[in-house]
Amino acid sequence: xxxxxxxxxxxxxxxxxxxxxxxxxxxxxxxxxxxxxxxxxxxxxxxxxxxxxxxxxxxxxxxxxxxxxxxxxxxxxxxxxxxxxxxxxxxxxxxxxxxxxxxxxxxxxxxxxxxxxxxxxxxxxxxxxxxxxxxxxxxxxxxxxxxxxxxxxxxxxxxxxxxxxxxxxxxxxxxxxxxxxxxxxxxxxxxxxxxxxxxxxxxxxxxxxxxxxxxxxxxxxxxxxxxxxxxxxxxxxxxxxxxxxxxxxxxxxxxxxxxxxxxxxx
Numbered sequence: 001x002x003x004x005x006x007x008x009x010x011x012x013x014x015x016x017x018x019x020x021x022x023x024x025x026x027x028x029x030x031x032x033x034x035x036x037x038x039x040x041x042x043x044x045x046x047x048x049x050x051x052x053x054x055x056x057x058x059x060x061x062x063x064x065x066x067x068x069x070x071x072x073x074x075x076x077x078x079x080x081x082x083x084x085x086x087x088x089x090x091x092x093x094x095x096x097x098x099x100x101x102x103x104x105x106x107x108x109x110x111x112x113x114x115x116x117x118x119x120x121x122x123x124x125x126x127x128x129x130x131x132x133x134x135x136x137x138x139x140x141x142x143x144x145x146x147x148x149x150x151x152x153x154x155x156x157x158x159x160x161x162x163x164x165x166x167x168x169x170x171x172x173x174x175x176x177x178x179x180x181x182x183x184x185x186x187x188x189x190x191x192x193x194x195x196x197x198x199x200x201x202x203x204x205x206x207x208x209x210x211x212x213x214x215x216x217x218x219x220x221x222x223x224x225x226x227x228x229x230x231x232x233x234x235x236x237x238x239x240x241x242x243x244x245x246x247x248x249x250x251x252x253x254x255x256x257x258x259x260x261x262x263x264x265x266x
Contacts, residue, residue, distance in 0.1 A: 001254040004246040008083035008091070011246050012239060013054060013064045019095065019102065021113035022051040023182055023235060024066065025226055026082055027090040043227030044259055045092065048178040050185060052076065052117050067120045069181040074123045086244035092255065094235040096186070098205055112202075116189030120181070179229055180222035183209055187221050208232040 004011045012018050025045035028034030037046035050067045064079035082089045096102075101112050190206040207216060209224040210232055229235060231252075240247045240258050247258050 001250070001258070002248040004248060006246065007244070008241045008246050009080065012093070012241075013079065013083070016054070017239065018051055018054050018064060018093065019113075020051060020053060021096070021101075021116045021186075022238070023094045023096075023229060024049050024051060024079075024082065025092040025094065025230055029088050029090070037226070041225045041227035043225075043230055044090075045226040045230050048182045048226040048229050050117065050120050050182055051079070051093075052121065067117065067124060067185075069123075069177045074120075074181065076121075076124050083241065086241070090243065090259075091241040092230070092237065093239040094229065094232075095238050096205065096208075096234065097236040098202075100202060101205070112190060112193055115192050116186050119189045119192070120185040123181070179225040179227070182229060183207075183224035184218070184221045187216070205234060208234050 006015075026047040026049070027038075027044055028046055031046075034046040038044065049069065052065045052067050054064045066077050066079050066082075068075045068077050068081075082091050104110055186206045186208070187203070190203055194200070194203055204214075207214075207221075209221070209228040211228060212220050212224075237249045237251060237255055240249050240255055242258050247254075249255050249258070
C-alpha cells in the first residue's frame with residue numbers, strides 16, 4: 001500500500017485515477033443509521049454508490065458525479081460531498097477490474113460500464129414511483145420498526161440475555177437502496193449487453209454478492225449489502241480515504257490495516 005500526498009480530490013479526481021462505474025463504499029461517522037447497518041452486517045462500510053462520470057479542467061470543471069441511492073430516492077451528486085467531508089465520511093473505491101469491462105474500445109468495456117451507469121441513471125431524478133423505490137419503501141418501514149426495537153433493547157436489556165441477540169440478521173435488510181442498487185445496476189447493465197454476445201461468464205463476474213447462488217432473482221440482487229460488496233473477491237480494492245488521508249491499496253489486508261491504525265499509520 002502507498003500513502004498519497006494530496007487530498008482525495010487532487011489525487012483521485014484531479015489525478016484521473018477514478019473510472020466510470022467504480023463502486024464507492026462509505027463509512028458514515030456519527031450516524032445512528034449507519035451504525036445500525038454496520039451492526040447488522042458486521043462491516044466497517046454502511047453505504048455504497050456508483051461513480052458516474054469524471055470531468056477534468058479541460059472539460060470546463062473539475063468534478064466527479066456520483067449516483068447516490070438513499071432511502072426514498074436516488075440522486076446524482078458531486079463526489080465532493082464524501083471526499084471533502086472527512087469528519088463525516090471515510091470512503092473506499094472498489095472496481096470490477098476485468099479486462100473485458102475496463103477495455104476502452106467501443107465494442108468492449110465502454111459499452112459495459114456505460115450500460116451499468118445508464119441503468120442506474122434511469123432510477124434517478126426523484127422517480128419516487130420506480131420499481132426499486134417501491135420495494136425500498138416497504139423495507140424502510142421494517143427497518144424503522146427494527147431500529148425502535150434495537151433502541152429499546154439497548155436501553156432496557158432483559159436480565160440474563162445478551163443484548164441485541166438475534167436481530168442482527170434482520171438488520172441486513174436496512175442496507176437496501178445502496179448495496180442492492182449497485183448490484184442490481186451491474187447485473188442489469190451487463191445482462192443488457194449479453195443479449196447480443198451470450199457470454200455467461202461475464203454475467204457471473206458481475207454478481208458480486210458472495211452469498212448468492214445461481215440462478216439469482218431480483219430479490220437476491222436487491223438483498224446485497226455494502227458488506228457483501230466489501231467482501232467480494234470479484235471487486236478489487238483501489239483506494240481508501242481514511243480521516244482525509246488517501247491510500248492506494250491492493251488487498252483487504254491492507255484496507256484492514258489502514259482502518260485499524262488510522263492516522264497513526266504513516
